[in-house]
Amino acid sequence: MTTDLNMVIANLIDDLAEIQESKQSRMGYRRAAHAVLLLAQPVTALIQPGEDHPTIPNVGPKSLRVVREVLETGASPTVEAAVIASGKVAAIELRRARRGNFLSRAKVIEALGDDRLTGPTLADYRGDLQMHSDWSDGRLTVAAMAQACLARGYRYAAMTDHAHGLPSAHGLSVADLARQREAIDQVNRDLGDRFCLLAGVEANIGLDGSLDLTPAELRAVDLVVAAAHAGLRLPDDQTARMVAAVRTPGVHILGHPRGRQRGVRAGIMADWDRVFAAAADSRVAIEIDGDPHRQDLDFELAGRAAEAGCVFALDSDAHSASELGFVDIALAHARLAGVPAERVINCWPLGRLLEWLGDGRPRL
Numbered sequence: 580m581t582t583d584l585n586m587v588i589a590n591l592i593d594d595l596a597e598i599q600e601s602k603q604s605r606m607g608y609r610r611a612a613h614a615v616l617l618l619a620q621p622v623t624a625l626i627q628p629g630e631d632h633p634t635i636p637n638v639g640p641k642s643l644r645v646v647r648e649v650l651e652t653g654a655s656p657t658v659e660a661a662v663i664a665s666g667k668v669a670a671i672e673l674r675r676a677r678r679g680n681f682l683s684r685a686k687v688i689e690a691l692g693d694d695r696l697t698g699p700t701l702a703d704y705r706g707d708l709q710m711h712s713d714w715s716d717g718r719l720t721v722a723a724m725a726q727a728c729l730a731r732g733y734r735y736a737a738m739t740d741h742a743h744g745l746p747s748a749h750g751l752s753v754a755d756l757a758r759q760r761e762a763i764d765q766v767n768r769d770l771g772d773r774f775c776l777l778a779g780v781e782a783n784i785g786l787d788g789s790l791d792l793t794p795a796e797l798r799a800v801d802l803v804v805a806a807a808h809a810g811l812r813l814p815d816d817q818t819a820r821m822v823a824a825v826r827t828p829g830v831h832i833l834g835h836p837r838g839r840q841r842g843v844r845a846g847i848m849a850d851w852d853r854v855f856a857a858a859a860d861s862r863v864a865i866e867i868d869g870d871p872h873r874q875d876l877d878f879e880l881a882g883r884a885a886e887a888g889c890v891f892a893l894d895s896d897a898h899s900a901s902e903l904g905f906v907d908i909a910l911a912h913a914r915l916a917g918v919p920a921e922r923v924i925n926c927w928p929l930g931r932l933l934e935w936l937g938d939g940r941p942r943l
C-alpha cells in the first residue's frame with residue numbers, strides 16, 4: 580500500500596492537538612485533523628507543493644503549515660519541535676504506537692475503486708451483521724434501522740444490541756431480548772420477502788473468556804457476535820481468553836477482535852495466529868469492524884486471519900443510519916488484505932447465511 584498521506588497529516592495535527600494547553604486550540608486542531616481524515620481525495624490532489632494560499636475547509640493556517648511540510652518533506656519539523664518543547668514526548672509516542680494501519684477516507688475510497696485489488700465491493704455486500712438500536716446504545720428503532728438497510732439495497736441484516744454484561748451500553752436482559760424479538764418479528768412481517776432482519780446479540784466476553792449469556796440463551800438468538808469491552812489496556816497476553824470465546828458453542832462472529840481505539844488504546848495482546856486457527860476450526864467468523872476509530876481487524880491482521888482459513892464478517896457497528904456507511908472502511912481493509920468475497924459471510928445469499936448460522940455450520 581502506498582503511504583496514506585492524509586492519515587500521516589491528520590496524525591501529526593492530532594499530535595498538535597494533544598499538546599495544547601487551552602481547550603479551545605485543542606478542539607481547533609482536532610477539528611482540522613478530522614477534516615483531513617474525511618477528505619474524499621488525497622491532499623496531493625487539493626494542494627500543490629509551493630502553492631501560496633491553499634485552502635481545505637475547517638483547516639486553519641497552522642494546520643495547513645503541517646500539510647505543506649509533509650508534502651514537501653514527508654515529515655513535519657514544526658510538529659516535532661512543538662512536541663519536544665511541550666515535554667510530552669512519551670505521551671505522544673504512546674499515541675503514535677496506537678495508530679497503526681488506520682485508513683483515511685481518501686484511502687478507503689482509493690481501495691474500493693482500485694480494480695487491481697480483488698476482494699469484496701459494496702455491490703457484493705448483502706447485509707450488515709453488527710448494528711445497534713435504541714434497545715441498547717443505538718439511536719434508532721429496529722424498524723428504522725431495517726428501513727435504513729433496505730434503503731442501502733441490503734437483503735438482510737442482524738440487529739445485535741448489547742447483552743446485559745455491558746450495563747454501560749444499556750445491555751439487554753434475556754427478557755428484553757425476548758421482547759425485542761417480537762419487535763423484529765413485526766419488522767419481518769411488515770417487510771415480507773424484501774428483507775430479513777435477524778435477531779442477534781452482541782454478547783460480552785468476560786476477562787476469563789466466558790460470555791454473559793448461557794448456552795441456551797445463545798441458542799435462542801439467530802446470530803451471536805462475541806466481543807470484548809474490558810481488559811483492553813492490559814499488557815498481559817490474552818490468547819486464552821480469546822480462544823475460549825471463539826470455542827464457545829453458539830458464537831458466530833468474533834466482534835472487533837482487538838478492541839483497539841485509534842490513538843487511545845492498543846487493545847488486546849494475543850497470539851492472534853492461534854486465535855485465528857481456533858476460529859477457523861470452530862467456524863467462527865472474524866470481524867472487520869468498520870467504525871473509523873476501531874478499524875478492527877486492520878488489513879494486516881486480516882491477511883493473517885485469511886491465511887489461517889477464517890471466514891470474515893464485515894460490519895459497520897452502526898449506532899445510527901448514517902453509520903451504516905462505515906462498512907466502506909471494513910470493505911477497504913478486506914480488499915487490502917486480499918480477502919476474497921467468497922469468504923465474507925455478508926456477501927453470501929440469505930439461504931447460505933442461514934444455513935451457516937444454523938447448527939450444521941457446513942464448511943466452505
Ligand SMILES: [Zn+2]
Pocket residue numbers: 781806808834835
Ligand atoms: Zn462492541
